[in-house]
Amino acid sequence: MPIMEIIGLAGSVSLLSGWRLYLCVFATGLAMRLDALPVPEHLASLGVLENPWVMGIAALGALAEFFADKVMWLDSIWDTVHTAVRPVGGALLALAIVDPSDPAMQVIAFMLGGGASFLAHGGKASARAVVNTSPEPVSNAVVSTGEDIATVGLLWLAYEYPIAAGSIAVVLFALMIALLLIARRIIKRVFFRSPKVER
Template identity: 65%
Template structure:
């Protein structure tokens, strides 16, 4: 596996961790423990994810996140709490995937992994705030379920096919950047909307 493919896997997993950190940890560890996915030799450092204790904790986090992410407002609170957790988790996953002996590569992978997870986390949290503004609760459940399915599918594809991982990382990063730009425009439009402006009250 070349450097490009290896960095592609690290970037893909880190970006997906910004959406579903516990799912990424649990699914990768379970796939390794059951033999569903035969990871490349370069990813031997991820063996720790197959530890029963790690799987148990990630599984509990996965269940909690699955339900919390589908309840209006609670999902935004959950995202706020994980503003630090997801980037750090994504950074550590990237470090484990790169598994380089050179400390410089470890630092680079940590910074890039954390930045990638923070990017996708920011886009997810911002989009969820906009979705929560909808008066009906079904859009929230639909978006959250879509994130679950997309994360699981893309994670499998990235781990099983290093070449696809590169494409996933590039396209996912571009999509998150575009989503953040779109969210910024939506927020600015909402702030300029006179209907949402605070009532100045009666004149004195």
């Protein structure tokens, strides 16, 4: 697999794990177990994801996240707790994707994977903080379900078409930057409104 495809694949998986780490681990392990995702020889270290224990823990985490993410403000608490977990998980997934015989590439993948996952986590957490300002609870469930569907779909696309994985990573990166900027503007407007001067 060419170097740019590997970087694109590692970037896509890392960014998606910033949204849904447990779902990424479980979906990848399940796809490998069902032989729906043939793993190239140099990605053999990803084989650990199809271990029943790893899949079981990832499934429990994904299930807990699925429900926690649908409840207003509980999702923000969940995101806060996972501020350290998701970037480390994303970095380790990126590390598993690159060739273990190339130490320089492993260091790059670990740093970029962690950074990409942290950026995605920040964009998601900021967007959810904005959604939580809405008084009705339905928007939270809709946004969360959209994230679930997008994560599974984009993960499948990245693994099935590694050439497209780089494009997916670039689009996700741009989306995360846009979400951060929009959330910053809205949060500033909602929480830091200057008081009106009465005449």
